[in-house]
Amino acid sequence: MTLSEQTLPKTVPARRRLWRALDRRLGLSGLAYPVPEHANSIAYLLGGITFAGFVILILTGIILAQFYNPSPAQAHDSVIYIITQAPLGDFIRSIHFWTANLVVVTAILHLIRVFSTASYKRPREINWLVGLGLLAVTLGFVFTGTVLKWDQEGVEALAHNREIGELLGLWGVWFTSEFTRSVPILTRLYIGHLTLLPAAFTLLIAAHMYLIKFHGISKRATPDAKVDDETVIEGSSSFIHHLRRLVGFGLILFVVVGVLAIIWPAPLGQAGIAGEEVTKPPWMFLPFYPLEDVAGVNGLLAGSGLLFFLLALVPFIDRSPWLSPRKRRWIIIAGLVLLLVLIALGVTAWISRPVPHLME
Numbered sequence: 001m002t003l004s005e006q007t008l009p010k011t012v013p014a015r016r017r018l019w020r021a022l023d024r025r026l027g028l029s030g031l032a033y034p035v036p037e038h039a040n041s042i043a044y045l046l047g048g049i050t051f052a053g054f055v056i057l058i059l060t061g062i063i064l065a066q067f068y069n070p071s072p073a074q075a076h077d078s079v080i081y082i083i084t085q086a087p088l089g090d091f092i093r094s095i096h097f098w099t100a101n102l103v104v105v106t107a108i109l110h111l112i113r114v115f116s117t118a119s120y121k122r123p124r125e126i127n128w129l130v131g132l133g134l135l136a137v138t139l140g141f142v143f144t145g146t147v148l149k150w151d152q153e154g155v156e157a158l159a160h161n162r163e164i165g166e167l168l169g170l171w172g173v174w175f176t177s178e179f180t181r182s183v184p185i186l187t188r189l190y191i192g193h194l195t196l197l198p199a200a201f202t203l204l205i206a207a208h209m210y211l212i213k214f215h216g217i218s219k220r221a222t223p224d225a226k227v228d229d230e231t232v233i234e235g236s237s238s239f240i241h242h243l244r245r246l247v248g249f250g251l252i253l254f255v256v257v258g259v260l261a262i263i264w265p266a267p268l269g270q271a272g273i274a275g276e277e278v279t280k281p282p283w284m285f286l287p288f289y290p291l292e293d294v295a296g297v298n299g300l301l302a303g304s305g306l307l308f309f310l311l312a313l314v315p316f317i318d319r320s321p322w323l324s325p326r327k328r329r330w331i332i333i334a335g336l337v338l339l340l341v342l343i344a345l346g347v348t349a350w351i352s353r354p355v356p357h358l359m360e
């Protein structure tokens, strides 16, 4: 039967006819697979909201890239150009800035949700590790983005980048100026921000989504719920409804960052002076700052490495079949202690005066 024979009569509303025509060509009704009702609650939409944030970051990032100049002599001036001359430049830069901050918040809340509902348990252990990879890439975006501003905070972030690279020896050579004399390190971090990190993000998010579809969303962590020994994709809601809610929350996120961008435009400090250390890092890196007080950049490296190592262990040490937090008391307490330690370190850094940490 040809496509035209399948066309619905003109009496059928235009919207339905359009849906039918697109469905015939793109198989859209394949998206109407069942998902459990609880997947539509905000707690289970946090990963999707994070993804929506990335869409906003890509769109605004493409616009910013038209005006940003990644050479050390021009970078800071080009950010001033974006703020003062580029059409809607200040607003778009501020949306990029606020979305980057909120995406870290929603990714952390998503991690906390997955942790508290034990959704890392079998068969989802690998997806937990993929998620950690996504978190690392997200922090990589924030770090390189901070350098790109090329104000004092950016110049100091780059100095940390260099010193970490040197500490890592051969493994860290890419992060140092020794890697090549032909392209300045600022320009290479810009290329990293635009190509390497997006490529890593694309691969990881494709794996994350594939595994979510493969396993289905985890059950609710009710008092008697146990891990799934078999994957059964069922539920009273549909993925199309889930997508609609996601688009709704994505739009709310866009409005929130738009309002924040108008009220508090993204900050930019004076052009950076190499060798000075007078700023503190962005809030998500603050918990590692007091460790730098104790052991310099070694403390930063050891602290962040230990954090990711502990998180990576979670699915392999909590092997009981139970999902409910009440039946997983010790791991919930361990998680809370870790969170409190990170908050305490962050607050300590926030109220302390900036001090020099680098050897240079």
Ligand code: HEM
Pocket: 043, 044, 045, 046, 047, 048, 049, 050, 051, 107, 110, 111, 114, 119, 120, 124, 127, 128, 129, 130, 131, 132, 134, 135, 138, 205, 208, 212, 216, 217, 218, 219
């Ligand atoms: C940073 C970017 C991330 C994005 C865009 C993302 C996206 C998503 C989405 C859309 C879901 C579907 C359900 C939901 O939203 O709760 C999901 C589920 C999941 N995510 Fe993420 N995620 C990210 C980071 C993480 C992190 C940091 C972890 C943990 C270390 C993680 C682990 C998981 C696991 C295990 C599932 C399956 C949960 C279940 O079946 O209930 N994700 N993610």
